[in-house]
Amino acid sequence: MNEISVTKLNKMPRESYVLVDVRSESLADYGMMPGAIWVSAEDIEKGNIEKIENIPADKKIVFYCQIGQKSQEICGLPCFEGRDCYSLKGGYMEYLQDELSRSEAGAKQEKAEESIRKKFHKQLFSPFAKACKTYKLINEGDHIAVCISGGKDSMLMAKLFQEIQKHRQVKFDVTFLVMDPGYNKENRALIESNAKALGIPVTIFESTIFDTVDTIEKSPCYLCARMRRGYLYSKAKELGCNKIALGHHYDDVIETILMGMLYGGQVQTMMPKLHSTNFEGMELIRPMYFIREADICAWRDYNELHFLQCACHFTETCSTCHTDGTTASKRLETKHLIAAMKKDNPFVEANIFKSVENVSLNTIIAYKKDGVKHHFLDEY
Numbered sequence: 001m002n003e004i005s006v007t008k009l010n011k012m013p014r015e016s017y018v019l020v021d022v023r024s025e026s027l028a029d030y031g032m033m034p035g036a037i038w039v040s041a042e043d044i045e046k047g048n049i050e051k052i053e054n055i056p057a058d059k060k061i062v063f064y065c066q067i068g069q070k071s072q073e074i075c076g077l078p079c080f081e082g083r084d085c086y087s088l089k090g091g092y093m094e095y096l097q098d099e100l101s102r103s104e105a106g107a108k109q110e111k112a113e114e115s116i117r118k119k120f121h122k123q124l125f126s127p128f129a130k131a132c133k134t135y136k137l138i139n140e141g142d143h144i145a146v147c148i149s150g151g152k153d154s155m156l157m158a159k160l161f162q163e164i165q166k167h168r169q170v171k172f173d174v175t176f177l178v179m180d181p182g183y184n185k186e187n188r189a190l191i192e193s194n195a196k197a198l199g200i201p202v203t204i205f206e207s208t209i210f211d212t213v214d215t216i217e218k219s220p221c222y223l224c225a226r227m228r229r230g231y232l233y234s235k236a237k238e239l240g241c242n243k244i245a246l247g248h249h250y251d252d253v254i255e256t257i258l259m260g261m262l263y264g265g266q267v268q269t270m271m272p273k274l275h276s277t278n279f280e281g282m283e284l285i286r287p288m289y290f291i292r293e294a295d296i297c298a299w300r301d302y303n304e305l306h307f308l309q310c311a312c313h314f315t316e317t318c319s320t321c322h323t324d325g326t327t328a329s330k331r332l333e334t335k336h337l338i339a340a341m342k343k344d345n346p347f348v349e350a351n352i353f354k355s356v357e358n359v360s361l362n363t364i365i366a367y368k369k370d371g372v373k374h375h376f377l378d379e380y
Contacts, residue, residue, distance in 0.1 A: 044077070063086070066093060112198055157288055177239070
């Protein structure tokens with residue numbers, strides 16, 4: 001099996017090879033190696049390899065997956081016999097580590113912060129501040145645990161909290177909290193490297209969540225998300241915090257609303273803040289509530305940043321989960337549905353978002369409040 005290291009790849013003339021990303025769509029959307037084309041391993045195994053067949057015969061083909069396992073299988077498929085194929089050793093994660101090792105931390109932090117203040121102020125800082133004001137997310141004397149998973153959303157949220165603290169309109173404290181649920185050393189190092197490069201002083205604590213959910217066959221992603229939140233609440237409270245902040249954004253909200261209808265038969269939303277039911281005195285806030293995912297990606301790409309997505313033990317063999325425990329396949333379907341509807345109606349996203357603000361109880365058959373169901377016939 002032909003394997004090639006990132007170091008050796010970097011020494012090859014760029015025009016001599018073509019990179020092929022074989023990861024799932026959700027992982028590829030999160031970030032790809034520059035110049036790569038995307039053809040999922042699933043499509044390749046089904047024989048959908050037109051993009052690859054169009055690669056000139058004189059060019060090497062370098063396949064990469066997340067950690068270098070699946071790409072080895074793809075590289076050895078009979079359909080690629082006779083082609084000069086390689087599997088990238090260590091996969092995308094190895095590429096990220098190499099990128100971080102060669103980057104200058106101070107320069108990255110300065111550029112990222114300046115872009116929040118200037119180029120992306122309207123798209124990122126303004127909606128962040130608006131959500132905090134609209135939903136009263138930050139109060140005088142708060143101690144907020146800013147929960148960092150290592151992904152683009154939570155890393156940006158940390159930078160936005162640092163920026164809003166500089167404005168000194170409300171006095172509050174923050175702790176940048178990272179839970180290591182059982183990451184391998186490469187994923188742990190990636191989070192630490194990104195935090196250092198961006199000037200985010202993280203507090204890291206460990207749990208055994210990954211080992212626990214490894215034994216669960218049904219809905220491991222849902223259980224993982226529930227357990228994560230419990231551990232975060234517990235550690236935050238131990239550190240003297242009264243709130244935890246999560247990095248869910250506008251697109252997460254509208255996808256959740258639609259998924260509830262399509263897959264759950266219910267009307268509900270992802271709330272901008274809520275009280276914890278199991279940890280007295282604790283609240284959860286979502287200050288990225290008005291920020292669009294496309295703008296987060298634009299900020300990430302402008303600053304040439306590479307972040308972690310899902311790093312669980314299932315990542316290489318399934319569609320990745322979402323931070324709320326929903327499977328990526330359902331969320332991706334919903335994302336595609338919204339995009340398709342937007343082609344005919346450019347207001348569809350805003351209308352979905354507003355739908356849960358404009359509920360007329362007089363035209364609802366039934367609704368639940370505090371677990372009690374109320375039917376329109378009760379007062380007819």
